Amino acid sequence: MPNRLRRAAAGLLAAVLLTASATTATTANAAPSSGFDNWSCKPSAAHPNPLVLLHGLGGNGPGNYSFLGPFLAEKGYCAFTLTYGQATSAIPVGGTVSIAQSSAEIQAFVQQVRQATGAAKVDIVGHSEGAFQSIYGPKVRGYAGQVGQVVALAPPTHGTTFGGLVSVGDYLGLRPLVDQVLQQFGCPACDELIVGGAAVAKLTTGPIAQPGVKYTVIASRFDALVTPHETSFIREPGVTNKYVQDTCPLDPVGHVGLAFDPTVAQLVANALDPAHASRVVCAFGPPL
Numbered sequence: 444m445p446n447r448l449r450r451a452a453a454g455l456l457a458a459v460l461l462t463a464s465a466t467t468a469t470t471a472n473a474a475p476s477s478g479f480d481n482w483s484c485k486p487s488a489a490h491p492n493p494l495v496l497l498h499g500l501g502g503n504g505p506g507n508y509s510f511l512g513p514f515l516a517e518k519g520y521c522a523f524t525l526t527y528g529q530a531t532s533a534i535p536v537g538g539t540v541s542i543a544q545s546s547a548e549i550q551a552f553v554q555q556v557r558q559a560t561g562a563a564k565v566d567i568v569g570h571s572e573g574a575f576q577s578i579y580g581p582k583v584r585g586y587a588g589q590v591g592q593v594v595a596l597a598p599p600t601h602g603t604t605f606g607g608l609v610s611v612g613d614y615l616g617l618r619p620l621v622d623q624v625l626q627q628f629g630c631p632a633c634d635e636l637i638v639g640g641a642a643v644a645k646l647t648t649g650p651i652a653q654p655g656v657k658y659t660v661i662a663s664r665f666d667a668l669v670t671p672h673e674t675s676f677i678r679e680p681g682v683t684n685k686y687v688q689d690t691c692p693l694d695p696v697g698h699v700g701l702a703f704d705p706t707v708a709q710l711v712a713n714a715l716d717p718a719h720a721s722r723v724v725c726a727f728g729p730p731l
Contacts, residue, residue, distance in 0.1 A: 477521060494568055498571075499538065499570045501621045506615040515568070527545045530627070553565055564590055570596040592659070599674065601643060601647055602640055659682075659714040661685055662675040664686050666701075690710065694728055698731070709721070
């Protein structure tokens with residue numbers, strides 16, 4: 444091969460290698476468009492709103508969403524959780540302090556997620572007390588304009604007749620720690636979430652659903668903690684209320700189990716993205 448052709452071939456090979464190297468570096472440095480508690484995650488055009496996942500009373504973020512968080516990440520979302528309302532940072536049990544204190548922490552976390560991801564709005568998925576907070580915060584703390592959707596799993600919206608809402612911790616194996624928190628610090632949130640409780644009264648005075656926010660409330664007919672079951676529902680325009688058993692009649696899932704049920708996970712994903720809803724394959728959630 445003549446020297447001129449050798450030089451041209453060498454130059455072309457170098458250009459190809461340089462382009463490949465740059466492409467590899469760009470790909471390696473590109474922020475992921477989905478993930479669970481991955482603070483480098485940047486939402487995709489398909490799912491522009493990152494998810495804020497709110498745990499139940501007596502639980503914590505990583506434990507309560509150990510199933511649903513990764514599931515939603517696999518669906519293409521940037522999902523984030525926190526442990527709010529801890530009586531003491533030394534014990535990983537959340538949600539026991541006053542609803543007002545917890546809601547302030549949640550609002551700050553919403554801002555943190557928006558700032559980290561560059562998103563204008565978040566979608567909120569809440570379970571138990573976290574579901575109540577997902578409805579309470581946008582109305583009472585006034586950040587509805589930063590929320591696109593709310594999916595609330597068994598919120599005690601109108602209060603519950605059952606006082607023992609500290610239940611998620613049992614399922615997560617945190618009961619000794621929960622008992623320690625209750626003995627040392629009490630549970631202001633427990634008193635505020637029963638029928639006639641102060642937080643319930645504040646939420647239910649006037650319309651609950653806020654303009655511009657889409658709401659889905661999912662409950663179970665086998666819930667033994669939020670009773671009567673219908674107290675979860677918001678009977679207002681712009682709100683979809685459904686029982687798990689409307690889709691899967693034989694699913695025995697209880698209150699705590701809602702966060703760990705494959706059926707519920709599919710219902711949550713469909714509620715968040717109804718334009719690409721998939722057929723729900725019925726499963727059996729934990730009956731507690």
